[in-house]
Amino acid sequence: MVLIDDEIILIDAAKEYLTIFLEKQGTFYPFAMIMDAKGITYPLEREITEEHPSPQSLIRVYEQTFHNELKKNYILGILCIDVYVSTQNNEINIKRDAIEFRLFGKNYSKKILLFYKISNGRKILYQELIGNE
Numbered sequence: 001m002v003l004i005d006d007e008i009i010l011i012d013a014a015k016e017y018l019t020i021f022l023e024k025q026g027t028f029y030p031f032a033m034i035m036d037a038k039g040i041t042y043p044l045e046r047e048i049t050e051e052h053p054s055p056q057s058l059i060r061v062y063e064q065t066f067h068n069e070l071k072k073n074y075i076l077g078i079l080c081i082d083v084y085v086s087t088q089n090n091e092i093n094i095k096r097d098a099i100e101f102r103l104f105g106k107n108y109s110k111k112i113l114l115f116y117k118i119s120n121g122r123k124i125l126y127q128e129l130i131g132n133e
Contacts, residue, residue, distance in 0.1 A: 001131045010078045013041040023122045032062040035076040066104040077104040
């Protein structure tokens with residue numbers, strides 16, 4: 001999959017925030033950012049009415065917000081979700097931590113996984129990036 005410059009900029013901006021969350025807490029709730037027509041990125045904040053919203057409800061709120069906001073002055077959105085990916089290797093089930101990036105453009109969407117590890121000193125080690133359109 002090919003990423004355009006704006007997508008790379010938005011992923012890198014999101015990684016700065018996500019690194020802080022992962023280093024402090026080891027995990028994060030779904031998190032979103034948006035890019036305006038000038039290429040400026042912003043964390044996306046929406047009013048959540050639930051005291052302790054589920055990750056699924058946050059994902060729905062962010063996806064609906066992207067649907068509404070990308071029709072206005074914004075060109076690109078990113079939703080970041082902390083996920084586990086299970087793979088089978090020699091009959092052993094291996095779970096890996098990953099960040100699922102969902103990119104939303106005006107007329108398209110992409111899904112990308114960025115695998116990561118947290119070292120003993122809570123340092124985040126980003127690994128391979130894979131995706132599909």
